[in-house]
Amino acid sequence: MSHPISSTPSVPFGPDDAWLDAECRRLLDFGRRVVHPTGGAAWLDDDGAPDLSRPVHTWITSRMVHVFGLGALMGVEGSASIATAALAGLRTTLRDPEHGGWFGSVDAGGAPVEETKACYAHAFVMLAGSTAVVAGLPGAAPLLEEATDVFLERFWDDSLGRVADEWDRAWTAPLPYRGLNSSMHSVEAMLAVGDATGDRAWHDRAARIAEMVVDLAAAHEGRLPEHFGPDWSPDLELNRDRPDDPFKPYGATVGHGLEWARLLLHLEATLGDSAPAGLLDTSRLLFDRAVADGWDVDGAPGFVYTTDWSGEPVVRTRMHWVAAEATAAAATLHRRTGEEGFALQSAEWWDYVVEHLRDTERGSWHHELDTANQPAATVWPGKPDLYHAVQATLLPRLPLAPSLASAVALSASA
Structure with missing residues (x-):
């Protein structure tokens, strides 16, 4: 049975x-x-067909468990079986049976391609597990228990309130790099795990990372450093020679400013009076900086990457996920403040999505556009990711807390 979501009024104008x-x-x-x-989730091509020449990635598999878990909660036919099958890949093929944790990816035969154990991927395993638990999928509870145990033992540094980014396969030592991208998705996962399990310690951990982001935003005028050394000193020049790296690009990442702006407000709503100071002000700062630096700045609509x-564009290609996060951040700020300007911005960016990103012929959204807003495949060939776009369709219709799976479940039961 299909369950419409209508727990709160949607954003006007959009x-x-x-x-x-x-x-x-x-x-x-x-x-x-x-x-x-x-086992797990395949990389999808432009028509939604599995590209079996590519590895099976833990982060894509986890995101697909998450979105189809949400679909199951919405009553979308077939979603539960898809989420369950992808979840089985996390329990078997992608899991390291010798040392524990999850490989970054495996090949078609199940042999590891990326043996490094990354916080980014493990955070998404936690998100997948929490959504699967809320959706009541078989095997979800033991997966989530294992994922949270691994995260706390290997990635969470309780003395600093921050996360390690990468380990070697055998967990002999953390690698020196520290990153804000894995921190961001750890916050997202922590909010979801806390909601799914009722263990509020996860929310408190998320708050400690958020305090770091508040300080970084203030120190760097809203342009968040992404890369750090082992002592968490910012490395502002990392990958200057590879500026379009899909996970560690040089400079400030416009879409991450927008994503953090949204997540800080979810955290504030979750913690209420015990939330760290400055979350709304930092959300505004990050949002305003990302929009000023990124939107319609080079002669054509769209967000630069x-x-x-100094705010000068480096990689000018338009990524679908940035526009998705822009609509969601604007909707979240509108819900938090009631200010009409945010609703108008969200509507403007949805118009952009419909005109340029939404593919009505072959399905889904184009993942990457060039500076003339024509489909490109420099960084993201195919259409492997539904996560950002699906969430963008849900967030305007839901309250700021609890997190998505728990909110969809509450809405479906209302």
Whole structure:
């Protein structure tokens, strides 16, 4: 049975609830062939067909468990079986049976391609596990228990309130790099785990990372450093020679400023009076800086991918996930403040999504556009990711807390 989501009024001026619901279901329909024969989720091509020449990635598998778990909670036919099949890949193929934790990716035969144990991927395993638990999927509870145990033992540094980023396969030593991207997705996962389990210590851990982000935003005028040394000193020049790196690009990442702006408000709503000071002010700072630096700054609409530390664009290609996070951040700020300007911005960016990113012929959204807003495949060939787009269709219709799976479950039961 399909369960519409209508727990709170949607953002005015933009797409209405019916359109957002239909778009969410259209996106999920695109991903129906995602289950890989080896286990986990396949990389999808432009038509939604599995590209079996590519490895099976833990982060993609986890995101697909998450979005189809949300689909199951919404009553979208077939979603529970897809999420369960992808979840099985996390329990078997992608899991390291010798040392524990999860490989970054495996090949079609199940042999590890990326043996490094990354916080980024493990945070998404926690998100997948928490959504699967809320959705009541088989095998979800032991997966989430293992994922949280590994995270606390290997990645969480309780003395600093921060996360380590990468380990070697055997967990002999953490690698020296520290990153804000893994920190960001750890916050997202911590909020979800806390909501799914009722263990509020996860929310408190998320708050400690957020305090670091508040300080970084103030120190760098809203352009967050992404890369750090082992002592958490910012490395502002990392990958200057590879500025379009898909996970560690040089400079300030516009979409991450928007994503952090949203997450800080989810954390504030979750913690209430015990939330760290300055979350709303920092959310505004990050949002305003990302919009000023990134939106419509080079002669064509769209958000550039990255800028240097003065705000000058570096990588000008348009990534679909940045526009998705922009609509969601604006909707979140509108819900928090009631200010009409945020609703107008969200509507403007949805217009951009519909005109340039939404692929009505082959499905889903184009993942990457060039500076003329034509489909490109420099960084993201194919359409492997439904996570940002699906969430963008849900967030305007839900309260700031609890996190998505718990909020969808509450809405479906209302």
